[in-house]
Amino acid sequence: MLVAAALVQGTRRLEKSVGMVANGEDDAIHQVRVSCRRLRSDLKLFRRLLAGDWATELRSDLAALAQACGEARDLEVIAALVRESITSEDNEEHVDTILTALTAGLDRAAGRSADVVLGDATKDLIATLDAIAAAPDLKPKADKPCSEVLPQLLQSATEKFTQQADRLKPWSADDDWHEVRLLAKRVRYAADTSASVLGDEAKATAAHAATYQELLGQHQDHCAAADALTAMADDAAAQDDPELSFTLGRLTERHRAARKPLREQFLSLYHRP
Template sequence: MSHPHEPVGEWWRDQVAALHRWGRLVLRDEEDSVHQMRVTVRRMRSVLATYRPFLDPEQTEPLRDELKWLGALLGDVRDAEVLRKRIRRWAAEHGPAPSGVDALRAALAERQAVGRARLLPELDGERYRTLVAALAATDGFPWSDGAPGRKGLRKRVRKSWRRLESAVEAAECAADPGERRLQLHEARKKAKRTRYAAESLREVFGKDAERLADATRSIQSTLGDLNDSVVTIRAIEELPERDDTLLQLLHTEMTAADDAEERFAPVWKKAKRSKVRGWLDQPTGKSK
């Protein structure tokens, strides 16, 4: 029997199809395929967590566990890939890479190769095929007793938003710069969850969900820039030796991290506007 919130099911079917498609492209080593597959996994894990009270745990908890396993495999490859591209761009702007940068790039290339060596057999293996089959078998979003109403759906997104608010508040209250960045990293994760929930509800809440998705995407992007710099800084600091060029790269990334933090404040201010998030507190039936 159809349900008025079947569009959520359509969104889910799109993600299942995308996962299968990107998996094939990863095996063919297509450009950006690891990134896109990882994003798809994150979307699916995120919405399963957001709507967890409305789902049958016997069916969905194993799916969450297996998606977490797959996401970790993809992350090992993608994280090294991101850093390699970032350092390649920097090296192109500063001439031929001297020995220190070469050493860092070689370490990252090795990390990426090891990750791919673990990932590819799994994507061609029984565990992954079983996961894809289980996801496809849900035939729409796996509600336990039919999709909840608008009020229930809005409540789950509101809870994700409030977790994001709490993470940002914790960052703003942090006295230590390192603690502030840890809290901003948490805020980034909360922004992603809110974004993916809003995206899944575009056909239910229309422009309201679109505005929230756009705002949280901007938060995710800005804090993603911060995270990329922080991870690059950590990779440089883990090297046993650092020459002048590596120290120059380190300084560049530290400056970029500071810049991303500064850019976050206006992005967050814009996201907090009533036009963006006010609909989350509306009584049922009042959303435009």
């Protein structure tokens, strides 16, 4: 049964990532976040086959765990992007101040994330997932052949992505681009899950979605960096440090400018005949 198999695989992936956090491994917090997202995506993919409210509750718990890991991951990405964007024209002392603040924030956020990931609520969530995966409560339509049901489920995810992607313009708001990124990710995960049954067609869909997700992920990273630096610039101005605020403003503009080529690249690829 594909639903049960997907839940078992997702639960093992989450359990492994939690173990990575316990062992202090690199990228562990990010892997917990990815595991939560993949499980939530599978639950959404199969939602028409699931009976009762258990899937909604699980998706909510998984979302809360992913959110607890979000700040640390975002700060990790932002700090790396800021380091890449620094030039010899930037004030070295200001750069050190900015990176020190970001690193300190990252350390605090990582500690908070680890506390949640290794807490009792996460252990209970994994135990619940194990129990449900052993015998998920399904609707009668789940008895239909996977080859009949899966194309409809995957098509639904793909249509939602294309509806939103068709509306994107070079001047669309950052939030609109972010929404399309999330939908591309959902298509990718859905296609990955379906590939064992649908074969090459689903694999091709997953590959295309992964390309879109990568481009839009880079776009979102620059948006997040610009927002974080803007907040830091506001704080510097409030503390009557206009020179630091100026450096932060320069860095912010670089990340805002980085959005344009990524938007152009996505639209060119998406609308390619």
